[in-house]
Amino acid sequence: MSLGWMGKNRVFVEKLVKFGNAYANSYKKEYPYNTSFQFSAAQIxxxxYILxxxxxxxxxxxxANRLGISKSAFSKNVKKMVDKGLLEKYHTSENKKNIIIxxxxxxxxxxxxxxxYAYEKSFKEIFSLLDEIPEQYVEKMEEILDIAAKATSEKAKQEKEVTLIRIEE
Structure with a gap:
């Protein structure tokens, strides 16, 4: 079957999918990242963001909203990092339900x-390549990534809506 609808962008889409899959596979796995702690990409x-x-x-x-993750996923990551001694929780004086991390x-x-570690392992090379690209093109890439993230997020929302409709039937 031909995937002609992608035209000249097929390789770009393939690379975007490959990155997304690789990231998804490692997102929740904990690694030391050259530190004395084990933590996941989600936790870092x-x-x-907190720092x-x-x-x-x-x-x-x-x-959680700023990171584009659910409050429950955020809470789980915070709990793990509090348990490791990397984060602390505080209540505000005016509202004990308002938790500050x-x-x-x-x-x-x-x-x-x-x-x-991250800079030397991968970002140094990425930043070097980005430095070779005119700023307006980097901004276009940022827009593309935002659209891809939004589309992925919308898909997840639609799946949740379908699930809710199926439960009510």
């Missing part, structure tokens, strides 16, 4: 070790 993303926005005191739902000193140190 949570830690990274990057620590002055904003965002609650768990705000952070902060990185511990150990969390900050582990992130620094991870960042050095």
């Amino acid at each position: 993303q949570v830690l990274e 990057e926005n620590e002055d904003k005191n965002q609650n768990m739902l705000e952070i 902060k990185a511990t000193q150990a969390g900050k140190e582990v992130y620094e070790q991870y960042a050095k």
Whole structure:
């Protein structure tokens, strides 16, 4: 069967799918990433976002939404990282239901070790290639990735809606 509808973009779509599959396969698996802790890509993303926005005191739902993950997935990752001593939970004085997450000193140190490892292992080469591309083209790639993420997210929402309809029948 011909996949002609993709035209000249077939190789690009293939590479995007290959990356998505590789990332999905490793997203929840825990690795040491050259540190003394085991954590997953999902957990490091949570830690990274918390460190990057620590002055904003965002609650768990705000952070989960920003990362594009469910509140329950976010909560599971936070719990694992609290248990490892990398994150701490706080209540705000005005609302005990409002939980703020902060990185511990150990969390900050582990992130620094991870960042050095990740940079040398893959991002150094990626950034070097991005430096060769004019900024407007990099922005177009960012748009493409946003569209792909949105399409994937919409598909997941549609599947949930179908599941809900089937349960009500």
